Each structure stands twice: as C-alpha cells, then as structure tokens.
Amino acid sequence: HICTATSTSEPIRILRERKARLQRPFAIMVRDLQTAEGFACVGDTERELLSSWRRPIVLLKRKSGVSSVIPDKSLNLIAPRLDTIGVMLPYAPAHHLLFKYMDESALVMTSANPSGIPMYVDRERIVKELGDIVDYSLVHDRVIHQRADDSVIKMLSPRDPVFIRRARGYVPEPLMLEGDWKELRLLAVGPEEKATASIHSNNRIYTTQHIGDTNVVESMDFLRNAIDHMLHLLDINELDAIACDLHPEFLSTEFAETLAKKHDASLHRIPHHHAHLAAIVADHEIKYDTRIVCITADGYGYGTDSLGWGGEILVGTMVDSQRKGGLKTQTYSGGDLSARYAVRAVHGILGGVLAERRFLQEFGGARIGESVSLTRETMDILSSSTQDEIGVMKSSSAGRFLDAAAMVLGVCSENSYDAECPMKLEAVARPNTLRIDPFIVSGDYGALLDTTKSLEKLLDLKESGHSIPDLAYTIQYHLGSSLAEIACQVADSEDIGRIGFSGGVALNHIVTQAIRSRVMNHGLEFLIHRNIPPGDGGVSVGQVASAAARECQ
Known part of the structure; x- marks a missing residue:
C-alpha cells in the first residue's frame, strides 16, 4: 500500500x-x-x-x-x-x-x-x-x-x-456448480475491464483475484500469471475448452484463441450479457437448464448484433439466452468519449428532441473532450456525427443514461474514474415519493423504455422546481422500476418465476431496491449476486459456467 x-x-x-x-x-x-x-x-x-x-x-x-x-x-x-x-x-x-x-x-x-x-x-x-x-x-x-x-x-x-x-481473503474459495461435469477442465479469461479468470474443475469454479483492465500489456501478463498459478494449484495440465468474450478486438480474446490452439481445446465466445445471466444462475447454484429472466444493466458490452448493449432483459438458461426487451438504443457521438464526458450522453439521448438554443443554455461550456467544450460550433459537429453515424456508438447502456441524468441535474459532468457520475448521483439522492411512470414503447425484440422521454421528463421536473436530491432518487428509481416492469411482463409471457439482476448497475442500491420491490410485489423470486461481483469481475464465472453447459449438450 x-x-x-x-x-x-x-x-x-x-x-x-x-x-x-x-x-x-x-x-x-x-x-x-x-x-x-x-x-x-x-x-x-x-x-x-x-x-x-x-x-x-x-x-x-x-x-x-x-x-x-x-x-x-x-x-x-x-x-x-x-x-x-x-x-x-x-x-x-x-x-x-x-x-x-x-x-x-x-x-x-x-x-x-x-x-x-x-x-x-x-x-x-x-x-x-x-x-x-x-x-x-x-x-x-x-x-x-x-x-x-x-x-x-x-x-x-x-x-x-x-x-x-473479490480478491484477498476470498480467493481461491470455489463456487459450486450445479451439474455433473466433474471431468471437464475449462478456463474462462474474462472480459476486458475489471477482469478475473475462472477455472472449472470437479464441479467447482475457481476464480482468480481481481486483475483489472486487460487493455494494457502489464495487466495481460498479470492475467497469464494468475491463470498459471491457479492451474498449478489445481494440478491441471490440459484444458478441454476455453471461454472468452464475444468482442473480437479484446486482448483477452486473442489470448483465448492462442490457448485453445495450444491445448487443442474448443473455444466458446460468450456474449457479455449472457455471461452475466449465466453468472447469476451459477451464483445461486441453479440447475444449468433452468430458464430465468435476467435484467443486465451496465456501461457497455458487445452485443450479438455488434452494437453496444447495457440495458437488456434476457430470457435463457446457462447455455444461451435471447433479448426480450430493455432500454431504447441511442446513438452517441465520439464512441468511447461518450463514456467519459456526460454531455455527450445527454446529446445522444436528447439531441434529437431538444432545440439547439435550449440545449446550449442548459449545457453550454461543458467539456466534450480533453480541451474542447460545448459551443454552437462543436454542437453542430456532434449533431452531424450522430445524424451521419460517423464515429458514433449505438448503445442501450443504462450507464450512459445515469451519466446523462447526473449531467442534467448538475451533479457530475465527467467520469474521471469508472462510474463516477452514477456514484455521485446515487450519493446525492434523497428518498421520496415522486415517481415517473415508465415510458414503454414497442421495439424490434420486445418492450423498451424510451429513455429520451424519461430524460425529457427529468428536465421538466427540474425546471418546475423540484429539488436535486429528490430528482436524483426519482430518476434512479424510475430506471429500476421501468426495467422491472418489462421484466415482469416477459416473465408472465414466458411462464418463468425468477428474475435476476446483474451487471455493474446492480451495485446501485436505489435501482436494485426499485427492481426488488416491483418483482416481489408481482409474486416472483428476485435474484441478486451473493458470492461474486455483479459487475465485470463476475463475468468469467458466467463464461466458464456457460461453456461447461454447452460442452455437455
């Protein structure tokens, strides 16, 4: 230290x-x-x-x-x-x-x-x-x-x-996996951010200590070393299968491909948010072929349609899942810059409905880059970028929605560290009874929360004089209750009795409380993580569990 x-x-x-x-x-x-x-x-x-x-x-x-x-x-x-x-x-x-x-x-x-x-x-x-x-x-x-x-x-x-x-004091304590897969020796290398790796042996999942972000060489070296150490402890010399993220450009994906060739092992590319679903199934030791509904909410994950996901309602088992609803997909200028500068998130959600003059009155001067602020000229560039879909990210991210809400309320304008805006929004919030009804619309794959209408309503409530602490609580509760409403509808239509919640946003106690309340009032079982992180630190568990289920099909 x-x-x-x-x-x-x-x-x-x-x-x-x-x-x-x-x-x-x-x-x-x-x-x-x-x-x-x-x-x-x-x-x-x-x-x-x-x-x-x-x-x-x-x-x-x-x-x-x-x-x-x-x-x-x-x-x-x-x-x-x-x-x-x-x-x-x-x-x-x-x-x-x-x-x-x-x-x-x-x-x-x-x-x-x-x-x-x-x-x-x-x-x-x-x-x-x-x-x-x-x-x-x-x-x-x-x-x-x-x-x-x-x-x-x-x-x-x-x-x-x-x-x-999850690291010192808890690693390498295993998680029991429900299934008869004792002979399978599997490795999952995790996602890119907040990575861990997980190994399956004898119906147990052993997860490494927290590694961190594997987009730098030193962290990848740490990942390799931690995996070698765990394999040595478990006396595993050969692997039957390797699992990695679906994203084709992660260094960890390239590493998994190399390992699969070395061990002559099958390679399973597990979609990021399906890994979250599989992780919560494994965390609760639920049988691998049991169907659940899972709300997966975070900042970003590579979706099966190659777009950015981050606010999904999934239905599936440990093997596979399908998207049945979630948040409306928005278009954000600047790609990864939209995850840093919250005004870009606001522009992606409200830029098409808020007049330029009003947008500049509300957010003019906010930083949109290292040394660039929002002016009439730079806003024209942002608008052209989103309209022409040049240098943009299309995403259903709940994280970007919370960034935008923090910016609208003047709570935080920049993520100088991961989830800074949502964390400060959660911190300032004061419990109250003001509620925003869900703005649910029909989408190509199910019911969606129209986050543009949600953010418009927040801006109107702010201008009508409601306090910032009250509105901070209300908008986070709105996000949770809206996702839960869609999830309950899906559970009814699919005849499923369990709804899980995973992803980084599951660390938000207000969103979690809102989902729990709606799900339990609907008479359904609510699942949250108990033994592994709901964020990306638990993804490798979902990857290895899903790979095990697929290997035994």
Missing part, C-alpha cells in the same frame, strides 16, 4: 496530486471498530465483515454532522462528494505496528502503483518508480508470488452485502 495520515487533510491532497487521482475515492484503514463508528454507520453485518479474518474493505455510510474522529476536510478529500467511505481493519503485523507507534486513528491505504497498472511487487521497481509519489518506502526481502488487491464489499441493504471486488 501507499499510506498517509488522515488527522490533517494536506497529506491527502498531496497524495491525490502526486498520484493524479483527483476524484476517485481512497480507502482507509482504521485503528479499530470504535474509530469507524465515530464517522460512519456500522451495522451488524458490516461489523461482522470488518472483523472477519478475511478483512475486506467495506463501504460504510458517512454519518451526518461533524466527525469526532477524522476531520471533515480529510473525509471529503478521501471520498469526494460521496456518501460512503471504504473502511478496513488492520490485517498484517506491520499494520498493527503502525497504529501502535503512530498517533493516528486512521490511515489512507491505496494500492502501490500508478493508475491503470497492476500493483508493484518488485522491491527495486517500487523504490525507483514510486519515488515521485511517496516520501519513504518500507520494504522487505520476501518474494511476492501473487498480487492480491483488497476485496471490496458494498451493502445494498442492511442484509445484502455484495462484492465490488
């Missing part, structure tokens, strides 16, 4: 500046549970998790008012404009010694690496390459064979902990 004091805010500010991590939240290590209770709400489940031998980071809700333990200025720098703080207790001898000899109640603890690169484990590299970030280094001469990030858990409700990241 890189650590610093919290009793004053200046070291935290310096660390953010040196690490070029201006907004992304840090985790902190506290001396004891009493310290955590001084600034955060610690329920029974959180207390049990924090005190367990696994020692995960648990996101705790900040208490209102002035903190009696850590200065508010420090807390605001630790997790800017968020209502939760990632907290863990000491778990290594060095941690206990630090607190014994330091007059600090809590220490910032962040991974010892530049952003986007796996944590450093080589002593010389730490001293040489982190010298511009840290003032002092405490090192040892023991070889670190495997990196393991801290596991991170969020509470969706007082009784529903869910993994954001």
